[in-house]
Amino acid sequence: MAVKTPAPNDTTSTDRIEKRVVLRAPRTRVWRALTNAEEFGTWFRVKLEGAFTEGRPIRGQMAIPDYEHLTLEMLIERIDAERYFSYRWHPYAVDPAADYSTEPTTLVEFTLEETNGGTAVTIVESGFDRIPVARQAEAFRMNDAGWTGQIKHLERYVA
Amino acid sequence: MSRNKSAAALQLPDAVPLFAALGDATRLRLLGRLSAGGALSITRLSEGAGVTRQAITRHLHALGDVGLVRHARRGRERVWDLNRERLDRAKRYLDQIAAQWDDAAERLRAFVEDQE
Numbered sequence: 001m002a003v004k005t006p007a008p009n010d011t012t013s014t015d016r017i018e019k020r021v022v023l024r025a026p027r028t029r030v031w032r033a034l035t036n037a038e039e040f041g042t043w044f045r046v047k048l049e050g051a052f053t054e055g056r057p058i059r060g061q062m063a064i065p066d067y068e069h070l071t072l073e074m075l076i077e078r079i080d081a082e083r084y085f086s087y088r089w090h091p092y093a094v095d096p097a098a099d100y101s102t103e104p105t106t107l108v109e110f111t112l113e114e115t116n117g118g119t120a121v122t123i124v125e126s127g128f129d130r131i132p133v134a135r136q137a138e139a140f141r142m143n144d145a146g147w148t149g150q151i152k153h154l155e156r157y158v159a
Numbered sequence: 160m161s162r163n164k165s166a167a168a169l170q171l172p173d174a175v176p177l178f179a180a181l182g183d184a185t186r187l188r189l190l191g192r193l194s195a196g197g198a199l200s201i202t203r204l205s206e207g208a209g210v211t212r213q214a215i216t217r218h219l220h221a222l223g224d225v226g227l228v229r230h231a232r233r234g235r236e237r238v239w240d241l242n243r244e245r246l247d248r249a250k251r252y253l254d255q256i257a258a259q260w261d262d263a264a265e266r267l268r269a270f271v272e273d274q275e
Contacts (some may be wrong), residue, residue: 017261018262019261019264021264021268023268023271023272024265024272025271029271030267030271033267033270033271034267039270042264042270043263043266043267043269043270044263044267045266055230088201119262121267123260124266125260
């Protein structure tokens with residue numbers, strides 16, 4: 001899951017994606033944007049039905065052009081007022097005909113901290129190592145360096 | 160994630176069978192061999208593979224169905240080759256997945272900062 005030009009605060013590995021952003025908004029405002037299901041849906045672009053409740057699933061239709069046929073389901077894990085919010089979901093659940101319910105989920109965590117003039121949000125998504133498609137993608141990526149080199153040799157050979 | 164932005168990469172539903180086809184050790188090894196050795200016959204590809212020619216043929220067809228490999232005639236034999244263009248598109252798709260959180264974080268920024 002390599003990002004081409006990662007910011008200094010971003011780290012990725014085969015199992016987790018981590019991002020840190022500093023937002024010029026009060027912590028209370030950011031907290032509401034993350035944990036109010038309607039507000040979350042506005043910026044994430046999903047029409048969620050209901051509210052976020054610890055231990056409860058919530059679902060909604062994606063609102064991104066070309067992806068409206070997809071349903072997103074989140075299982076809310078923890079809501080720790082103005083500090084920490086986490087849920088589980090199925091990453092890459094992009095095939096409407098597939099049943100992802102038996103596949104492992106990844107954990108998405110938002111951690112908030114007050115900073116000078118704003119709020120720092122750390123987003124971590126982890127658990128990719130147990131996801132079959134992510135393992136395949138990783139195997140694919142690891143092979144890539146070898147392929148690229150060999151394909152260059154081949155191109156020189158046939159030129 | 161708009162259509163314009165992803166036009167050069169795979170569309171999401173298109174990528175699912177592709178990654179499913181890659182989820183097999185024998186098929187990944189076949190891709191590795193084709194990458195290293197150029198176009199190869201089934202006989203050559205079966206050498207040291209530890210599985211039967213019939214199994215290799217089935218795996219090649221599975222890879223062919225998603226466009227990762229294709230076959231051609233070379234003299235009297237049929238050879239299989241890697242489809243580079245398809246591999247490049249798959250790589251772009253992976254970059255796109257990694258970029259999704261960047262996009263989401265920027266939408267969150269716009270959402271909370273614009274209302275100040």
